[in-house]
Amino acid sequence: MSKTEERDLGDAGAQLSTAPTENPADQAIGGPTLSVVGWVRWFWRQLTSMRVALILLFMLSLGAIPGSLVPQNSVDELKVQAFKKQHDLLTPVYEKLQFFDVYSSVWFSAIYILLFVSLIGCIVPRSWQFVGQLRSRPPGAPKRLTRLPAYTTWRTETDPEQVREAALAILKKRRFRADAAGDAVAAEKGYLREAGNLVFHVSLIVMLVAFATGTLFKSEGGKLIVEGDGFSNTLIQYDDFKSGSLFDTDELVPFSFSLDSFTGTYAKDGPQRGTPRTYEAAVTWSMGDGPARKSVIEVNKPLEVDGTKVYLLSHGYAPVVTVRDGKGKVVSSGAVPLLPIDSNVTSTGAIKVMDGYRDKSGKKDQLGFQAFFVPTFAGAGHGDMFSQFPGLEYPVLALTGYHGSLGVDAGLPQNVYQLDTRKMEQFKDADGEILKQRLRPGETMKLPDGAGSITFENEVKEWASFQISQQPGNGWALAGAIAAITGLIGSLFIQRRRVWVRAVRGADGVTVVEMAGLGRAESAKLPEELAELAVTLNAQAPTAPEPVEVPAEGAEK
Amino acid sequence: MTLAAATNANLAEISNYLIYSSMAVYTLAFFAHIAEWTLGSRSKVARTAAALTAPDRQSPADAPKIQVQGGGTAVLEKPKVVTRSASGSRDVPDGPGAHGGTESGDLYGRIAVSLTALAFLIEAAGVTSRALSVQRAPWGNMYEFSTTFSTVVVGVYLALLLAKKNVRWAGLPLVTTVLLDLGIAVTWLYTESDQLVPALDSYWLWIHVSTAIFCGAVFYLGAVGTVLYLFRDSYEAKLARGGKPGRFATSVLERLPAAASLDKFSYRVNAAVFPLWTFTIIAGAIWAGDAWGRYWGWDAKEVWSFITWVAYAAYLHARATAGWKGRKAAYLALIAFACWLFNYYGVNMFVNSLHSYAGVE
Ligand code: HEM
Numbered sequence: 001m002s003k004t005e006e007r008d009l010g011d012a013g014a015q016l017s018t019a020p021t022e023n024p025a026d027q028a029i030g031g032p033t034l035s036v037v038g039w040v041r042w043f044w045r046q047l048t049s050m051r052v053a054l055i056l057l058f059m060l061s062l063g064a065i066p067g068s069l070v071p072q073n074s075v076d077e078l079k080v081q082a083f084k085k086q087h088d089l090l091t092p093v094y095e096k097l098q099f100f101d102v103y104s105s106v107w108f109s110a111i112y113i114l115l116f117v118s119l120i121g122c123i124v125p126r127s128w129q130f131v132g133q134l135r136s137r138p139p140g141a142p143k144r145l146t147r148l149p150a151y152t153t154w155r156t157e158t159d160p161e162q163v164r165e166a167a168l169a170i171l172k173k174r175r176f177r178a179d180a181a182g183d184a185v186a187a188e189k190g191y192l193r194e195a196g197n198l199v200f201h202v203s204l205i206v207m208l209v210a211f212a213t214g215t216l217f218k219s220e221g222g223k224l225i226v227e228g229d230g231f232s233n234t235l236i237q238y239d240d241f242k243s244g245s246l247f248d249t250d251e252l253v254p255f256s257f258s259l260d261s262f263t264g265t266y267a268k269d270g271p272q273r274g275t276p277r278t279y280e281a282a283v284t285w286s287m288g289d290g291p292a293r294k295s296v297i298e299v300n301k302p303l304e305v306d307g308t309k310v311y312l313l314s315h316g317y318a319p320v321v322t323v324r325d326g327k328g329k330v331v332s333s334g335a336v337p338l339l340p341i342d343s344n345v346t347s348t349g350a351i352k353v354m355d356g357y358r359d360k361s362g363k364k365d366q367l368g369f370q371a372f373f374v375p376t377f378a379g380a381g382h383g384d385m386f387s388q389f390p391g392l393e394y395p396v397l398a399l400t401g402y403h404g405s406l407g408v409d410a411g412l413p414q415n416v417y418q419l420d421t422r423k424m425e426q427f428k429d430a431d432g433e434i435l436k437q438r439l440r441p442g443e444t445m446k447l448p449d450g451a452g453s454i455t456f457e458n459e460v461k462e463w464a465s466f467q468i469s470q471q472p473g474n475g476w477a478l479a480g481a482i483a484a485i486t487g488l489i490g491s492l493f494i495q496r497r498r499v500w501v502r503a504v505r506g507a508d509g510v511t512v513v514e515m516a517g518l519g520r521a522e523s524a525k526l527p528e529e530l531a532e533l534a535v536t537l538n539a540q541a542p543t544a545p546e547p548v549e550v551p552a553e554g555a556e557k
Numbered sequence: 558m559t560l561a562a563a564t565n566a567n568l569a570e571i572s573n574y575l576i577y578s579s580m581a582v583y584t585l586a587f588f589a590h591i592a593e594w595t596l597g598s599r600s601k602v603a604r605t606a607a608a609l610t611a612p613d614r615q616s617p618a619d620a621p622k623i624q625v626q627g628g629g630t631a632v633l634e635k636p637k638v639v640t641r642s643a644s645g646s647r648d649v650p651d652g653p654g655a656h657g658g659t660e661s662g663d664l665y666g667r668i669a670v671s672l673t674a675l676a677f678l679i680e681a682a683g684v685t686s687r688a689l690s691v692q693r694a695p696w697g698n699m700y701e702f703s704t705t706f707s708t709v710v711v712g713v714y715l716a717l718l719l720a721k722k723n724v725r726w727a728g729l730p731l732v733t734t735v736l737l738d739l740g741i742a743v744t745w746l747y748t749e750s751d752q753l754v755p756a757l758d759s760y761w762l763w764i765h766v767s768t769a770i771f772c773g774a775v776f777y778l779g780a781v782g783t784v785l786y787l788f789r790d791s792y793e794a795k796l797a798r799g800g801k802p803g804r805f806a807t808s809v810l811e812r813l814p815a816a817a818s819l820d821k822f823s824y825r826v827n828a829a830v831f832p833l834w835t836f837t838i839i840a841g842a843i844w845a846g847d848a849w850g851r852y853w854g855w856d857a858k859e860v861w862s863f864i865t866w867v868a869y870a871a872y873l874h875a876r877a878t879a880g881w882k883g884r885k886a887a888y889l890a891l892i893a894f895a896c897w898l899f900n901y902y903g904v905n906m907f908v909n910s911l912h913s914y915a916g917v918e
Contacts, residue, residue, distance in 0.1 A: 017877070019877050050874060050877060050878040050879075051878055051880070051881070053874060054871055054874045054875055054878055054881065057867055057870055057871040057874060058867075058868075058871050058889075060867050061863075061864040061865075061867040061868050061871070061896070064860050064863055064864050064867075065860075065864065067855055067860055068855075068857040068860035068861060068864075068904070072855060074854070074855060075854060075855060075856065102855075103855050146639075149640060150638055150639070150640050151638070151639045151640075152637060152638045152639065211853075220850075220851075299848060300759035300761075300844070300847045300848050301847065302847060302850065309850065311849070311850035313850070467850040469850055469851070474846075474852070477852070478843075481835075481839045481842075484835065485832055485835050485836050485839070488831065488832040488835060489832045492828045492829065492831060492832060492873075493829070527638045527640045530638050531638045534638065
């Protein structure tokens with residue numbers, strides 16, 4: 001509603017919403033005459049104005065854009081590294097602008113913090129104002145009801161008092177807050193719109209606080225488990241672990257689980273051959289010393305234990321190999337998890353024999369093998385070691401071996417899937433060529449000069465990797481989200497509107513009834529509603545026969 | 558097993574035929590709409606100019622339009638409600654519609670609407686058979702998303718017509734863009750029917766995707782209204798200044814609803830679907846929480862949903878902010894819809910995202 005109209009209507013149109021009104025005086029910068037307090041006040045009024053809220057909202061969406069176009073550290077650090085390598089010129093600029101961490105950058109945080117300060121500064125006075133409106137009476141009828149967006153009038157023989165009483169009763173029955181004042185009845189309905197709007201904005205704050213707590217207190221770690229192995233939820237058991245700055249390790253829920261089996265099925269034919277269909281990890285878990293229970297974790301169905309969730313992230317193969325020394329003594333045996341490098345689960349990894357191995361002459365040595373594994377080999381003579389299908393149909397393990405120092409004692413943390421061959425020597429065959437061999441299950445690769453052997457046993461286990469995460473505040477975030485939607489529905493679908501009924505005795509002694517309605521500019525139903533009310537009231541105050549002359553101006557008092 | 562596969566392949570083929578047939582019928586509807594616009598333009602109705610330049614327009618309350626509501630004219634004693642547009646907005650009647658008040662125009666218009674309804678039924682059957690062929694909801698890739706999207710757009714439009722809303726003016730732009738959407742779908746986005754990868758197999762996904770498609774369809778209707786509003790508004794402004802718009806502009810814009818009506822239409826449509834869009838994002842977050850172990854990870858698709866949401870929130874704010882109503886708010890609404898479009902096409906095709914399940918390489 002426009003300013004002129006509001007003035008036109010006096011109080012009647014005021015406060016149909018609690019939105020802060022734009023005061024032209026606020027927009028002019030006061031200049032040097034303003035004191036510090038004056039400046040602060042001016043700044044605060046600016047910040048909590050609708051205009052600035054709008055601009056901040058716009059900036060928030062604009063500010064979110066770079067994060068979707070530039071790789072983000074929080075999403076994929078490897079991609080960020082790759083990007084930096086490719087763009088020598090852009091990188092320093094982007095780093096300055098914090099474009100690799102947009103959502104935790106200073107400028108993005110500034111936008112949303114300002115927005116939420118503005119929001120709080122807006123919500124608090126609006127709530128008071130709203131409570132005030134709830135406690136006061138609907139504003140009295142404006143002088144000229146004809147000026148209102150919907151208007152109707154008729155003449156009746158019924159007494160003005162009776163008409164007003166009837167109007168009051170009808171409006172109250174329709175759940176208007178109605179009140180007779182002077183020669184008119186004033187009524188208002190649809191307060192839930194304002195309530196809904198306030199609930200919505202408060203819920204936004206609840207959600208933000210919930211996210212913030214979640215980020216500060218969360219913990220999240222990864223663990224790779226081979227079929228048959230287990231995990232218990234303590235810090236040292238994680239392969240990698242991240243936590244919020246206020247997280248305390250005592251908060252880790254004491255539970256453990258083991259991976260009984262992993263099952264993956266894939267499309268066997270059709271254009272999407274090889275596309276995964278199901279991934280299922282069957283686990284046995286228990287809480288503390290509690291009883292063991294069985295569950296199946298799927299991609300979309302995490303296991304939830306006392307607020308901690310265990311998600312299935314990825315899977316791969318772990319061929320079972322046995323390494324023997326020159327005398328045939330087993331020095332290492334077990335499933336070796338290998339990491340997939342493509343969607344058909346072509347995998348690579350390392351097999352390391354740290355101790356227990358002695359070479360031909362009885363000297364202590366270490367062995368390392370680089371392993372390449374394909375679950376479905378294309379067939380002999382068919383080129384590369386790349387898998388044709390992610391299922392285990394024709395597994396082949398390709399190996400090449402080293403001996404020397406694995407470098408594990410150097411004190412540096414070492415990637416278990418990579419072989420550091422700097423201090424190792426590659427085995428050569430009798431012709432001096434590099435020793436490498438493709439093994440089918442059950443086959444053995446002999447190391448030269450009686451150095452021993454490595455056997456690909458008749459077994460390939462699967463492994464699955466899990467993300468174990470705990471994030472308090474999720475409940476609050478969800479509650480906030482539900483409240484926000486509920487509030488929004490109230491705010492957008494309910495119309496707040498006012499109806500006035502005036503009944504006065506005209507100069508000729510006949511009562512003139514005038515009804516008018518006022519709503520927000522967007523209300524289409526208002527005339528219809530007014531008509532319905534008028535029809536109902538008209539039944540109790542029937543129209544009088546047409547007068548000889550036009551009603552006197554007094555009727556419009 | 559093989560038998561089932563064969564029926565599925567059959568169904569997928571039937572679905573393709575149906576989609577192509579619907580395109581043929583939409584094309585006919587397109588020509589019928591064109592006929593409606595061309596034949597209708599012969600009538601001369603300069604109601605807008607008349608309303609804007611009439612001497613009594615300074616005080617519309619003195620010569621109010623009389624709208625009879627509730628009671629109806631038949632019963633004389635019942636009170637009549639007089640409506641008056643809010644001050645500040647022009648008091649302009651809606652245009653007569655594409656047919657321009659002519660009978661032949663109206664006939665072609667009716668034919669166009671009937672053909673659109675027929676095409677809609679065929680397209681809906683095409684989408685349904687696709688769903689049956691893959692034995693899941695048909696929203697697994699961009700081809701399916703696009704066909705469902707245009708079906709829903711037309712469905713919402715027809716539903717509004719059935720509810721006796723004044724939306725026939727949207728017919729030509731809608732049918733044109735639906736043809737464009739289907740053309741893109743069958744040429745560039747086509748993907749063989751197949752099942753889904755496990756990460757997409759969750760009922761939250763279906764809730765999330767179906768509401769996203771619905772919201773997009775309704776936002777699109779709102780955007781069409783907004784664009785026409787901008788044209789009609791400058792037309793009215795020009796007339797009010799005493800200017801004389803060109804003949805083509807006059808012929809087309811004269812027949813559209815008043816700027817105020819178009820503005821109201823877009824606002825209502827956008828506002829009505831905004832809570833559902835909010836819900837869509839939350840449903841997506843819940844699904845992401847189940848699938849990837851985090852509710853919100855600023856993945857490209859999530860970012861753009863968020864941007865779209867904030868942009869629509871800004872639009873709603875603008876409507877309540879003095880100095881931002883009208884054209885400025887309308888530009889915001891278009892920006893917001895552009896964000897939605899980019900999220901749908903742009904992110905799937907250009908941005909690397911966990912959500913890139915487009916099925917197109
Ligand atoms: C966190 C960012 C914000 C978001 C996402 C947001 C969103 C919304 C939405 C969607 C509406 C539409 C509901 C309606 O029209 O009734 C709305 C209305 C409103 N917002 Fe916000 N808002 C935000 C911040 C603010 C701030 C900072 C203020 C105060 C300056 C504010 C004041 C209002 C008011 C007064 C309305 C009601 C307008 C009316 O009566 O039509 N909002 N907001």
